[in-house]
Amino acid sequence: MTQELSTQENVAETRSGQPRAALASVTPFRVMSVMQRAHELECAGNQIVHLEVGEPDFSTAQPIVEAGKAALDAGLTQYTAATGLAALRGKISERYRLQHGLEISPERILITPGASGGLLLLAHLLVGQGDGILITDPAYPCVRNFIKLRDASPQLVPVVRAASYQPSVEDLMAQRTDATRGVWLASPNNPTGTILDRSQLSALSAWTRREGLHLLVDEIYHGLHFVDDLPSVLEVDDSAFVVNSFSKYFGMTGWRLGWIVVPEAFIDTARTLAQNMYISASSIAQHAALAAFEPETQVILDSRREEFRRRRDYMVEELTALGFVLPQEIAGAFYVYADCSKFSDDSEAFCKRMLEEYGVAMTPGTDFGDASARTMLRLSFTTSMAQLQIAIARLRAALA
Ligand SMILES: Cc1ncc(COP(=O)(O)O)c(C=O)c1O
Secondary structure: OOHHHHHHHHHHOOOOOOOOOHHHOOOOOHHHHHHHHHHHHHOOOOOOEOOOOOOOOOOHHHHHHHHHHHHHHHHHHHHHHOOOOOHHHHHHHHHHHHHHHOOOHHHHHEOOOOHHHHHHHHHHHHOOOOEEEEEEOOOOOOHEEEEEEEHOEEEEOOOOOOOOOOOHHHHHHHHHHOOOEEEEEOOOOOOOOOHHHHHHHHHHHHHHHHOOEHHHEOOOOOOEEOOOOOOOOHHEEEEEEEEEEEOOOOOOOOOOEEEEEOOHHHHHHHHHHHHHHOOOOOOHHHHHHHHOOHHHHHHHHHHHHHHHHHHHHHHHHHHHHHHEEOOOEEEEEOOEEEEOOOOOOHHHHHHHHHHHOOOOOEEEEEHHOOOOOOHEEEEEEEOOOOHHHHHHHHHHHOOO
C-alpha cells in the first residue's frame, strides 16, 4: 500500500500538467473574445451591432432542413464511407462540370467535417515537421495555426491593397526558403474578399510546378462572389489541392460539412487519414446537403448572395465616406477589410473603444496577420441592412 502510494505520488510529481510547449504559439481567435465581450455587454442591457461574426445570418435554407429531417426519420444516422456519400460526391463533381467546365472524378472529392476538417487533413497529408508553407498576411487565422500544429512554419507573405491583397510570384519568391514545401492561398480571401484571377492562378501554378511546391487554394467563398468570372484553381492546375465547404454559400455552418479535392495520386492516403481522423463527416448533414443542389434551393441561395451584394455596396459607400480605406474591389465573401489609420494606429484599441462606447463589434486586423494588422479592421456584413445602418450611424457619431 505504502509502495503504491509513493508510486502515485511520483507520477504526480513528474507529470507536467501543461500542454506541450509548442502549442503556446497557436494563437486564440481574437474575434471570439470580441464576441464574448459583446455578449456580456448585451446581457447588461446594451444593444450591440455584430460586425465581427464570420457566418451568414440566414439560417439553413428550408429544403436542406427538410432533407436533414427526412434523413433522421429514415434512420440514416450511421457512419458513411470515410470519403463521404457517393451521391454527394457526384453532385459536387457535377457542380464543377456545370460551373467550371471541369471533369473532376468523384473519387478525387472527399467529404470532410467543414473546410476546417479538410484543412487539417491536408495539413497532415502535405506538411511535415520543419516544413515551410507560404501563406498571405493577412489570411484566415486557423491556417497558420494548422501549419504550426504540424511543427512546421507558416511563412508570411505580406500583401498590399495595390495588389488586391493577393500575392504575385515575386512576393512568394521573396519569402521562400529551402524549407518551403507549398503555397496555401484563398480566393476569395478572408478577411479581404479579394480574389485570384485566371492569369494570377496560372502564374502561381506555373511557378509552384516548376519549383516542386504543392499549391492549395481555399475556395470556401465560391458562390458568394460578386464578379462574373471566379475561376477555380483546378481550371488551370489539375494537380492543385482545393478546400471548399457547405458553410458559407450553402449556409450550413453548424452542420459541419465541407470537401476537398486532391490529385489522383493522393486519394488513397487522404482516405486513410479521413478514416483515422474522423471516420466520416456527419451522415445527417451529408443527406441534407444533397438537397443543396436542387434548383429550388439554388434560387434561395442565389437570392441571399444578392442580399450580400446589396449590403456590400452599402458598406463600401458609407465606410469610404467616413474615411476608411477599403480594397479596390470586394469580389466575394462578406467582409470589408478596412484601413482605419486615419483614426487610429492601434486597431485593437479602436475596436475596443467602438464596442465599449458605441456598441459596434468589429474584429481587429491582428487576428489575420502581422504586416499592417495594427491599422486594419474586419467588418462582416452578416447582419441585416437595418443593423448595418445603425452601425454606420454609430461609427459616424464616434468619428465626428
Ligand atoms: C477562409 C476560410 N477557410 C475555412 C474556414 C472554416 O470553415 P468551415 O465552417 O467550413 O470549417 C473559414 C471560416 O470562416 C474561412 O473563412
